[in-house]
Amino acid sequence: MPDPVVAEQLxxxxxxxxxxxxxxDDLAELLRRAAASTRFEVTAAETESALAVISHRKRRRPRPxxxxxxxxxxxxxGLLLVLVLPATRAPGLNIEGRALxxxxxxxxITVLETRTVESAGGEPVLxxxxxxxxxxxxxxxxxxxxxxxxxxxxxxxxxxxxAGGGRRVVVAPSCHAIAGTCSELVDPIAFYRDRLAAGxxxxxxxxxxxxxxxxxxxxxxxxxxxxxxxxxxxxxxxAATYLPRRIVWDQTVHGRTTAAAVIDVLRVISLLAxxxxxxxxxxxxxxxxxxxxxxGARLIGRPSVSVLPLGRARSLFxxxxxxGRRYHGLRLTGVHELRWPTGRALRLDYGPLTIxxxxxxxxxxxxxxxxxxxxxLDFRNLVARFYVAADGKLVAERDVPGGSVAAxxxxxxxxxxxxxxxxxxxxG
Amino acid sequence: MAPGRDDESAxxxxxxxxxxxxxxxxxxxxxxxxxxxxxxxxxADLAGEVFVEAxxxxxxxxxxxxxxxxxxxxxxxxxxADHMKRSGREFPVAIPPAAVADPPxxxxxRDALARAMRALPADxxxxxxxRLVEDYSFTEVGRLMGRSPAACQMLVLxxxxxxxxxxxxxxxxx
Numbered sequence: 001m002p003d004p005v006v007a008e009q010l011x012x013x014x015x016x017x018x019x020x021x022x023x024x025d026d027l028a029e030l031l032r033r034a035a036a037s038t039r040f041e042v043t044a045a046e047t048e049s050a051l052a053v054i055s056h057r058k059r060r061r062p063r064p065x066x067x068x069x070x071x072x073x074x075x076x077x078g079l080l081l082v083l084v085l086p087a088t089r090a091p092g093l094n095i096e097g098r099a100l101x102x103x104x105x106x107x108x109i110t111v112l113e114t115r116t117v118e119s120a121g122g123e124p125v126l127x128x129x130x131x132x133x134x135x136x137x138x139x140x141x142x143x144x145x146x147x148x149x150x151x152x153x154x155x156x157x158x159x160x161x162x163a164g165g166g167r168r169v170v171v172a173p174s175c176h177a178i179a180g181t182c183s184e185l186v187d188p189i190a191f192y193r194d195r196l197a198a199g200x201x202x203x204x205x206x207x208x209x210x211x212x213x214x215x216x217x218x219x220x221x222x223x224x225x226x227x228x229x230x231x232x233x234x235x236x237x238x239a240a241t242y243l244p245r246r247i248v249w250d251q252t253v254h255g256r257t258t259a260a261a262v263i264d265v266l267r268v269i270s271l272l273a274x275x276x277x278x279x280x281x282x283x284x285x286x287x288x289x290x291x292x293x294x295x296g297a298r299l300i301g302r303p304s305v306s307v308l309p310l311g312r313a314r315s316l317f318x319x320x321x322x323x324g325r326r327y328h329g330l331r332l333t334g335v336h337e338l339r340w341p342t343g344r345a346l347r348l349d350y351g352p353l354t355i356x357x358x359x360x361x362x363x364x365x366x367x368x369x370x371x372x373x374x375x376x377l378d379f380r381n382l383v384a385r386f387y388v389a390a391d392g393k394l395v396a397e398r399d400v401p402g403g404s405v406a407a408x409x410x411x412x413x414x415x416x417x418x419x420x421x422x423x424x425x426x427x428g
Numbered sequence: 429m430a431p432g433r434d435d436e437s438a439x440x441x442x443x444x445x446x447x448x449x450x451x452x453x454x455x456x457x458x459x460x461x462x463x464x465x466x467x468x469x470x471x472a473d474l475a476g477e478v479f480v481e482a483x484x485x486x487x488x489x490x491x492x493x494x495x496x497x498x499x500x501x502x503x504x505x506x507x508x509a510d511h512m513k514r515s516g517r518e519f520p521v522a523i524p525p526a527a528v529a530d531p532p533x534x535x536x537x538r539d540a541l542a543r544a545m546r547a548l549p550a551d552x553x554x555x556x557x558x559r560l561v562e563d564y565s566f567t568e569v570g571r572l573m574g575r576s577p578a579a580c581q582m583l584v585l586x587x588x589x590x591x592x593x594x595x596x597x598x599x600x601x602x
Contacts, residue, residue: 003582003585004578004581004582006585007578007581007582007584007585008578008581010581010584010585010588011566011581011584014559014560014584027585027588027589027592028588030588030591030592030595031556031560031584031587031588031591032560033537033538033541034541034542034544034545034556034560034591035545035556035557035560035561037463037538037541037542038459038460038462038463038545038557038561039459039561040459040462040468041455042454042455042458042459044451046455046458046472047450047451047454047455048451050450050454050472050475050476050479051447051450051451051454053476054450054476054479054480054483163434163437163441165433165434165436165437165440166433166434166437166438167433167434168434176451179438179441179442179445179448179449179452180441180444180445180448183445183448295452296452297452297564298563298564
């Protein structure tokens with residue numbers, strides 16, 4: 001048999017198929033045994049430790065890391081939430097205390113818009129971030145009027161990212177699966193509050209900025225090893241409102257300070273509730289959807305599916321949702337657990353009606369439809385979004401702590417679907 | 429499969445965020461070096477050198493249709509080869525004996541396999557590592573190695589036959 005044929009059969013055998021060609025099957029088994037000894041786990045702690053060791057050997061990067069810009073946005077965000085304070089203050093008084101108190105009084109939903117110019121050059125980056133206390137976040141980055149990146153972190157930590165250049169939408173179990181995404185999603189309030197609470201505001205001085213009285217002060221952001229790199233935020237706040245107008249990220253390496261990024265705060269809005277569509281990303285035309293595993297390098301693959309007795313499902317999925325043993329004459333006929341290495345889902349079948357509860361992985365039958373433009377309905381204090389699944393069935397979905405619950409049914413109207421999704425209650 | 433715009437976009441992102449590059453690929457570079465050197469500790473040390481070199485060089489890389497990871501593997505393979513030349517010694521087995529005693533036959537075969545893996549030519553070793561240890565598809569292996577998937581399948585076949593011959597030469601029949 002020609003070698004290319006054997007090689008192809010060997011590749012099939014490595015994929016788990018039985019080829020019927022003894023040499024291919026035997027060699028596949030031999031290769032698996034040979035590779036087994038190096039299939040060890042390198043923990044995240046080992047990786048972080050190694051990263052810390054080499055950090056001080058790095059050259060200064062040509063542009064600040066993504067988290068730097070995000071964190072700088074955080075400073076702007078936090079300070080912009082400062083309530084209007086007395087118009088005149090002498091510098092050197094407890095500015096950081098007032099700022100910190102103001103951050104702690106921040107409203108629940110906030111929208112921050114910034115414009116960033118990096119010292120390494122490039123176009124100004126316009127960034128809009130929506131933050132909700134339950135962990136949901138959306139960050140949209142625009143350059144030259146075009147969306148270059150759009151990220152949503154959903155309940156449970158799963159992330160959906162659209163990268164304008166890539167023409168694809170990536171769904172991942174967490175931000176760690178997509179390079180640079182965690183830093184983009186930094187909670188600006190938490191970052192700023194932590195730095196402010198840690199103290200260290202220095203160099204308060206009155207200045208005139210853009211024709212208006214202002215104060216400028218420094219706030220330490222990060223110190224790597226002593227004598228290596230120091231990162232400082234230089235914040236300019238309006239003297240009348242104490243709202244920040246500009247944040248400059250200064251990077252000091254071996255005694256030499258350069259401005260790594262200049263962030264102008266354009267707008268901050270405080271809301272009681274997020275606009276219904278804010279945390280929904282629609283797949284742009286021609287963009288494909290991929291759902292990856294925790295490594296970010298591979299697709300999630302097929303789940304392992306198990307049939308569960310109801311009692312077992314209750315203990316394994318206490319936070320899952322159901323609509324009882326019967327719902328309008330439909331009897332619970334099946335309980336299935338779907339498990340991936342990075343997430344799991346519970347599927348409850350009531351004849352034609354299906355209830356899904358899922359956390360970090362979106363069940364494949366829902367994935368495509370979920371990223372189409374969706375209608376959102378705010379009804380009975382419940383926000384549900386509606387879309388059509390791959391098989392044409394209508395889906396109603398709502399966010400719950402730690403995940404999502406979705407009802408799938410053919411032939412039901414939206415209000416009937418709202419009834420289903422409203423009737424859904426915890427299984428445990 | 430020809431590289432697309434999303435591949436280039438991912439390349440640019442990795443160039444721009446070296447911490448993320450490190451976090452994403454550090455583990456697999458350590459595993460690859462462990463297979464080549466036969467020592468996990470030495471692999472971890474050398475992986476650090478690979479990423480120090482990456483900090484210097486990756487921002488200057490030009491897009492040539494292959495991901496940054498391909499460059500990391502190439503540097504890792506070169507550094508491993510240099511390291512082996514410098515040390516010029518017989519390498520230990522890849523993994524120390526397990527806490528639970530293995531049957532003697534299994535231990536002997538495992539050590540022989542580890543030696544045989546280290547004796548493989550670099551390109552065969554890399555193809556085996558990418559497909560068998562990291563579970564990349566042959567399409568992805570080809571993209572990382574700059575070869576066609578069929579060529580990578582041939583590399584793995586040759587590697588497997590070389591392993592089999594090595595075992596036979598030590599009196600072990602797989």
